[in-house]
Amino acid sequence: xxxxAGAVMxxxxxxxMNEAEAKEHILREVADYYQKFHTKKEYETGDRIPYASRVxxxxxxxxxxxxxxxxxxxxxxxTKKFENEFANYLGVKFCSLVNSGSSANLLAFMTxxxxxxxxxxxxxxxxxxxxxxxxxxxxxxxxxxGAVPVFVDVTIPEYNIDVSMLEKALSDKTKAVMIAHTLxxxxxxxxxxxxxxxxxxxxxxxNCDSLGSEYEMxxxxxxxxxxxxxxxxxxYPPHHMTMGEGGAVYxxxxxxxxxxxxxxxxxxxxxxxxxxxxxxxxxxxGKWGELPKGYDHKYVYSHFGYNLKATxxxxxxxxxxxxxxxxxxxxxxxxFEYLYSLLEDTSDKLILPKKTEYACPSWFGFCITCKEGxxxxxxxxxxxxxxxxxxxxxxxxxxxxxxxxxxxxxxTGYRVVGKLTNTDIIMQRTFWVGVYxxxxxxxxxxxxxxxxxxxx
Numbered sequence: 001x002x003x004x005a006g007a008v009m010x011x012x013x014x015x016x017m018n019e020a021e022a023k024e025h026i027l028r029e030v031a032d033y034y035q036k037f038h039t040k041k042e043y044e045t046g047d048r049i050p051y052a053s054r055v056x057x058x059x060x061x062x063x064x065x066x067x068x069x070x071x072x073x074x075x076x077x078x079t080k081k082f083e084n085e086f087a088n089y090l091g092v093k094f095c096s097l098v099n100s101g102s103s104a105n106l107l108a109f110m111t112x113x114x115x116x117x118x119x120x121x122x123x124x125x126x127x128x129x130x131x132x133x134x135x136x137x138x139x140x141x142x143x144x145x146g147a148v149p150v151f152v153d154v155t156i157p158e159y160n161i162d163v164s165m166l167e168k169a170l171s172d173k174t175k176a177v178m179i180a181h182t183l184x185x186x187x188x189x190x191x192x193x194x195x196x197x198x199x200x201x202x203x204x205x206x207n208c209d210s211l212g213s214e215y216e217m218x219x220x221x222x223x224x225x226x227x228x229x230x231x232x233x234x235x236y237p238p239h240h241m242t243m244g245e246g247g248a249v250y251x252x253x254x255x256x257x258x259x260x261x262x263x264x265x266x267x268x269x270x271x272x273x274x275x276x277x278x279x280x281x282x283x284x285x286g287k288w289g290e291l292p293k294g295y296d297h298k299y300v301y302s303h304f305g306y307n308l309k310a311t312x313x314x315x316x317x318x319x320x321x322x323x324x325x326x327x328x329x330x331x332x333x334x335x336f337e338y339l340y341s342l343l344e345d346t347s348d349k350l351i352l353p354k355k356t357e358y359a360c361p362s363w364f365g366f367c368i369t370c371k372e373g374x375x376x377x378x379x380x381x382x383x384x385x386x387x388x389x390x391x392x393x394x395x396x397x398x399x400x401x402x403x404x405x406x407x408x409x410x411x412t413g414y415r416v417v418g419k420l421t422n423t424d425i426i427m428q429r430t431f432w433v434g435v436y437x438x439x440x441x442x443x444x445x446x447x448x449x450x451x452x453x454x455x456x
């Protein structure tokens with residue numbers, strides 16, 4: 001400390017440090033900051049209970065600051081490390097980090113439209129089997145491209161696709177199935193995978209709400225998202241792990257991976273990572289399309305792509321979260337089971353969730369459907385008025401939303417096979433509450449108490 005003309009001034013604390021020492025000092029201070037300002041007080045009845053929340057410690061914050069001090073900003077070493085470690089966790093060959101789960105779904109679907117896939121390419125007016133009881137960005141890329149979503153009903157209380165409708169939905173235009181595992185509960189992967197293989201269809205697993213869920217295939221246990229041709233994840237704060245915004249697309253197929261990387265990175269043909277030139281050694285000697293021979297390969301485009309990359313700062317947070325994913329999964333399962341035990345006595349009035357056969361879910365939420373004569377609004381109001389967050393099962397029935405007004409009125413752009421009876425029941429009588437890893441037994445007991453009160 002230096003005193004100048006009666007004023008106290010701080011000397012430069014980094015004056016006698018090298019860069020590595022200075023960084024180590026900063027990261028220690030960040031860890032102390034976390035302990036002082038980010039540790040949460042113990043829950044008491046009456047406190048707010050969110051349906052989901054970030055669960056983190058000083059590791060996420062120090063990783064974030066470490067990345068920011070490098071000031072690389074775009075994808076870099078943390079991104080590469082995250083992609084490798086996330087792929088290793090899932091047991092897949094290839095992973096691409098993107099800026100959101102919705103972008104992951106867009107990228108996964110658009111990959112199937114690549115000319116590199118030949119006759120298996122999804123063309124405009126081709127059909128993709130899906131469901132209306134879910135999140136809109138599972139379906140949006142199909143519609144935006146000009147393909148035709150074919151909607152079938154779901155089952156209750158699994159809240160996943162009714163596989164008995166798959167053959168009925170099939171036509172000579174069907175090219176793919178794109179569906180989500182609902183709230184951590186896997187859909188019937190054995191039946192869907194078999195159907196896709198029999199009819200040479202692509203399968204995209206929207207795994208955004210189900211990271212860590214497992215399913216027993218005939219060949220052995222697999223993580224959801226790794227059975228189909230492409231899987232997607234979301235790292236938005238409420239999800240199984242977070243990096244703020246972020247997502248991932250993964251596959252075992254080298255050709256699909258090549259297309260995914262191209263579409264994510266502006267549609268370019270070059271495979272050089274950000275900040276690197278001429279990795280292949282042929283930057284200026286190739287012949288591409290009708291371009292002059294030797295045109296700079298960094299600016300050759302084989303697809304009409306996007307920039308969907310995430311930043312290294314997001315990846316740095318994700319790596320710290322990935323260290324906790326097994327703990328997160330364990331806590332979600334424990335919280336689900338405990339809440340189920342607290343609500344078993346309501347089975348005369350409420351339909352409680354049921355896991356799919358052969359599944360071991362990493363539950364995203366606890367889904368409840370009111371039986372006929374039981375008012376959902378009364379229960380939801382009781383919870384919300386007690387500062388306990390609830391959520392609908394996303395769109396309920398997506399076809400009833402304003403985004404479908406033009407398609408619905410013109411009766412074009414989609415097909416419905418059979419009746420969406422359960423989808424409409426979900427829209428009218430279903431809601432869910434959280435079981436995220438930060439929940440305590442006390443919180444779950446208060447949730448149960450308010451649901452019971454809402455039934456009176």
